[in-house]
Amino acid sequence: MGGAIYPESLIKAHTDFLKRSILGNTHSVSNSSKLSLKCADEARMAVLTHFRASSDYTVIFTPNASGALKLVAESFPFVDGSNLVIGADSHNSVHGIREYATSKGARTVYVPSTPRGGFEVQTAKNILLRNRPRSKDLTPSLYVLTAQSNISNSKAPLSITEYASSLGYHTMVDAAALAATSVVHISEYPIDAMAVSFYKMFGYPTGVGALIVKKSFLAQLKRPWFAGGTVDVVQVPGNIVTRAKLPHEQFEDGTINYVQLPAITNGLRFLSAYLPFLPLRLSSLLMYLTTSLSQLRHDTSGRPVVQILSRTPSRRLHSVGEQADTGSIIALLFFDATGELIPNSFIEYAASVQNISLRTGCMCNPGGAAALLGIEEEMRHLYLGVTLDDFEERMGRELGVVRISLGLASNFHDVWRVIKFATSIGQEKSRQVMWGQWVQSRTPQVDQAM
Template identity: 50%
Template structure:
C-alpha cells in the first residue's frame, strides 16, 4: 500500500535531476519537512479555483465559506489527535509559533519552574527566556551519560528532577517534554511509565513538543492528557508550510489569555481608542491563513486512511536494514587494495530494539531517524560540509549540523562539558554536529539502497578522492 502511494503521489522523485546525471532524487530529510503528496496539491488547487474565499472577519458569503473551512480544519485536528471535548485548537504559523504563544502568555513568577530536557529543540529552549523574565527557575533534565544512552533522558532522573522542583501549592510550573527528538531518535516514555502523567500528578502544566512525533505516530490526547501539544503540518504531510497548531485544554487556554496582554486584529472585539479598555475574543496573531486551511483537512484525511497503520512497520523495517548495513561498511585500502579497514559510519542515535511484525504495531522508544558521523580511515570525522556536498552530488537530500538541537547534538557527541564554555554572542562552529538521515511517508527501499551505495563510495579510496576533489573545487578550499 505504501509502495502504491509512492508511485502515485511522489512521481517527482523518479525524474532526472537538473545538472546531474542521476535518474532519481533521494529524499531522506523528512524531519526537516515531509514531501507533499501530489494528490493533495491537485485537490487543493481544484478547491481554490472553484470557490471564492474571503477574510473570516466578515458576514459575507465568501467570509462565511472561509469560516466554515476553518471550523472543519479545527474539527479535523481534534479528531486526528483523539482530543476530548475539553480541548480546542489555535492555529499558528508553525510549531515554534505555538510554543512562543505559550511561553509569552504563561504567568511565570518567582518560585515557579520551567522544566525541559537537554535534548530539546531550540524553540522549546527559547521559552526559558520568558521564564527567566518572570524570575522562575529553569531546570534541564540531563541527556546522555552513563544513566541514559544515545542522548535520551533517563526516566528515573526525569522523575527525580520533577519531584525536586515540584510546584508548591498555589504556584504554577511548566514541564515541556519532547515527543520524539529530531536528532537522538528517542521518544518520550509513554504508556504506564508516562512522564506526562507523572508530571501532571505533581501539579505541573504540561506542554508536549510533538513536531517530530506526529508525522509517523498516532497521538491520542485521551491517553496522553497533556495540557497542550504543538505541531507543524508541513512536517506531517508537506503542504502547506506556514501553518501549525496549538492543541490545548480550554481551561489552560483561559489561563494563557489572562497572561497575554497583547492583542491584534481578529483576537479582540472592542478596543477603546484612545484609552485602556479592550475585550479579548481569542488567542493568536492577526488574520488566520484561511486560503490554506482546507489543505489541513485534506492532509489529515490522507494520514487517516488505511495506509497509516502500515507506516510504522515500513519505517521500522527500513531503519533496521539501513543501520545494520551502514554499520558494516568498512574502508577499502588504497588503489584497489580490498582489505577491509576501519568502519565508515558510526550511528550515534537510539537504535530500534523492537522489530515490528504486523500493521498497527508501534515502537514506543524510537522514530525513523539516524544521526551519525562518517569517519576517515584514521577514525576522524569527515567535515560535515564535505559529507553534505558528496551526498548532494549523488542526488541525496539529507541534513548536517546540530538540527536546532544543541543539547541533543552535544549528548550524542559526548561534548556536554564544552557547553559551559559557550559565551554570549558566540557563533556555532561550522563543523560541529552530526549527519541526519530521516525517513517518512514517501520513503521506500530504493531510498535506503541509494544511501548505502553512496556510503560504499565513501569507503572506496579512489571514489573518495574524487569526491574530495570536487568538494574542494566547489567550495574554493583548494
C-alpha cells in the same frame, strides 16, 4: 530533511477546490468569508479528531510548531518561585521558553540527556519531584516534554505527563517530530497543550501549525498583547480591551491562513489512511539501513565508514498497529580510512551531487547534539557572545552530525541509494575524486582580466 514530501493527490485536491471556490477573510460575513470560516472549523475538527482530543480541547492555528510553543511561552503565568522543567534533548524552540520564564523570575531546570539522547525516566521523575511547585495557583510551573527528538531519535513516554500533573505541573508536549509517523491520542494523558506542524506530517502546506490545547488551560494564560481578530472591543484612546468570545480567537493573531486550511483537512485524511501501516514499513526500512551502514568498511583499511550515534530500534515491528520505540532518523558521523572524522560539509556536498538530500549540523538541538558528540563539558564552558566558529575552532573540528530522515514517502529505493552513497565514501578512489571536487567548489574563483 525533517519535512514530508507533499503528495500529488493532496496538491490536486486543494488546487481543484481553489479553482471552484472563492475564499475571503474570516473576519467578515460575506459569502466568501463564511466559506473560509466553514473550512477553518472543519480543519479544527479534523485536527481534534486525528489526535483523539475530547471536547475539553480546542485548536489554535499558528505559523508552525515553534509559533505554537511561543504562544504558551509568552502567556504562561510564570512568577518568582515558578519552575520550568525541560529536557536537554529538545529543539531550540523549546529551550527558548526559558527566556520568558527568566524574565518573570522563574527558574529553568533541565532533565539531562543520556549519551544516546532522550532521558532516563526515573531521573526525570526525581527532577520533577525535587522542583515541584509549592502551589499550583501561587507558583504555576510548566513541564515541557519533547515527545520525539529530532536528532537522537529518542521517543519519550507520554505517560510521564501523568506524574508531572500529579505533582502540580502544567504539561506541554512538543510533538512536531512524533506526529509525522506515530499515532497520538492526546486525551489519554493529562496534556494541557501540544504543538504540531503540518508540513512535517504531510508536506503541504507549509506555514501552518497548531496548538491543541485544553480550554481550561487557555483561560489561565495571559497574553502580553492583542491584535486584529483577537479582540471584540478596543478603547482608543484608552486602556479598555474586551477579548474575542471564542477561546481560540483570542490567540490567533490577525488573519489566519484561511486559503490553506482546507488542505489540512485533506492532509489529515490522507495521513490517517497510511498511519496504521507506516510504523511497520519504516521499521523495516530503518532496520535495513542501520544494519547495512554499520557493516560498511573502507576498502583500504577495513575500518568502519560510519558511526551511528542516535538510538536505534530495540526490536523490529511485525504487525500493523504496533508502535516503534524510536523515531525514523539516523544521526551519524563518517570517518576516513585512517579513522579520522570526515567533515560534515563534505558529506553534505557529496550527497547533493548525487541528488540525495540530507542534513548536517546540530539540528537546532544543541543539548541533544552535545550528548551524542560527548561534548557536554565543553558546552558548560561557553561564554557570552560565543559563535559557532569560535566553538568549532576550540574543538578543532566541525560540530554536528549527519542526519538521514525517513518518512511517509520513503521507500526501499531511497534507502538503497543512501547505502550506495555511503559505500562510495568507503572506496578510496571515488572518495578522492569527490574530495577534489569539493575542495575546488570551496576555492574562490578569481576572474582573469584580459
